[in-house]
Amino acid sequence: MDFGISGKTAFVAASTGGLGLSVARGLAAEGVRVAITGRRGELAEKIAAELQADGHSAVAVEADLSTADGVTAAVERAVELLGPIDILVLNGPGPKPGAAASLGADDITAAFELLVKPHHALVSKILPGMRERRWGRILAIGSSGVVAPLPNLAVSNTGRAALAGYLKTLAAEVALDAVTVNMILPGRIATDRVAELDRAAAKRRGTTPEEIQLESRKTIPARRYGEPEEFGAAASFLCSAPASYITGVALRCDGGLIRSL
Numbered sequence: 001m002d003f004g005i006s007g008k009t010a011f012v013a014a015s016t017g018g019l020g021l022s023v024a025r026g027l028a029a030e031g032v033r034v035a036i037t038g039r040r041g042e043l044a045e046k047i048a049a050e051l052q053a054d055g056h057s058a059v060a061v062e063a064d065l066s067t068a069d070g071v072t073a074a075v076e077r078a079v080e081l082l083g084p085i086d087i088l089v090l091n092g093p094g095p096k097p098g099a100a101a102s103l104g105a106d107d108i109t110a111a112f113e114l115l116v117k118p119h120h121a122l123v124s125k126i127l128p129g130m131r132e133r134r135w136g137r138i139l140a141i142g143s144s145g146v147v148a149p150l151p152n153l154a155v156s157n158t159g160r161a162a163l164a165g166y167l168k169t170l171a172a173e174v175a176l177d178a179v180t181v182n183m184i185l186p187g188r189i190a191t192d193r194v195a196e197l198d199r200a201a202a203k204r205r206g207t208t209p210e211e212i213q214l215e216s217r218k219t220i221p222a223r224r225y226g227e228p229e230e231f232g233a234a235a236s237f238l239c240s241a242p243a244s245y246i247t248g249v250a251l252r253c254d255g256g257l258i259r260s261l
Contacts, residue, residue: 004241006031010087011078013065013122016043018191019141019231020091026232027239028056032087035078037063065092066113071121084133087239088126090119090140090163094193097200100154107155115159120166127174136179137239140167144185146250148258152201164250171248180247182238187254188216190225222255 009032015024016038028034028051036044036051041062051058059081063074078085095114098107123138130136144150146164149157164183171181188194198212205212217223234253237243252258 001242003030003236005239008086009033009082009084010089011035011037011075011085011126012089012091013037014091014093016040016047018193019186019189019228020089021047022228022232023089023141023235026236027087028058030236033057033082035059035061035082037061037074039064065118065122068121071118071125075125084129085126086135087137088122090122092118095155095159097152097197098154099152103154108158111155111159112162116163116166119163127179130179131174131177134178138179138181139235139238140183142183142185142250144187144252144254144258146183146185147252147260168248175247178244180244182247183250184235184238185250185252185254186231187252187257188220188225189228189231191228194225220255220257224255226253226255
């Protein structure tokens with residue numbers, strides 16, 4: 001299938017590793033000109049150079065998206081290098097694990113500071129241009145916790161659910177402008193973040209990460225963790241031209257982990 005996005009531009013937040021990098025690579029493979037962003041400027045440069053060596057179009061943007069000034073600087077730099085942004089992929093680091101009963105006021109604040117405010121700031125900067133040009137894709141990398149809250153990830157569950165509510169509302173408001181707004185919800189994808197969570201669970205339960213992984217695979221109908229490339233391909237489709245009638249959707253890429261439809 002021709003995704004119809006060759007030559008489009010994409011700003012992929014937090015794309016120097018993990019799921020953000022998998023989406024950036026997927027979009028680059030479709031001919032999208034991608035801004036690789038992250039706080040580690042040298043790593044962003046290295047990844048962009050690797051993509052360029054493979055014949056793809058990519059630039060590096062050192063970015064601290066935790067502040068309003070950082071968002072403004074990153075978007076302005078990306079537009080300077082690539083031109084107007086057609087595809088915005090919202091992504092960021094996950095908060096620390098923790099139980100709901102032990103959350104403090106600072107944890108609730110952190111959920112919004114980390115998982116809502118930076119994404120809202122990026123949308124505010126980039127969406128007006130999409131609406132004016134009457135084409136755009138906004139895709140947030142979420143978590144299956146949006147559908148079924150995950151144990152011991154109370155801060156993540158809280159912040160991501162708030163982001164989902166904002167994006168679902170936004171999707172209806174901009175549909176007439178040919179801008180789609182969706183989320184993609186990973187299950188157990190084989191990234192460093194998931195490995196970190198497995199190590200934390202192993203430490204908490206007095207066992208090994210390998211045992212945790214074995215138990216986790218047993219809960220997944222596909223009986224394995226997903227590959228980053230699979231996740232990147234699914235995300236790229238939601239950013240494609242053929243997906244123009246899909247908006248306000250949370251697509252799970254989880255090997256059947258969540259048992260509801």
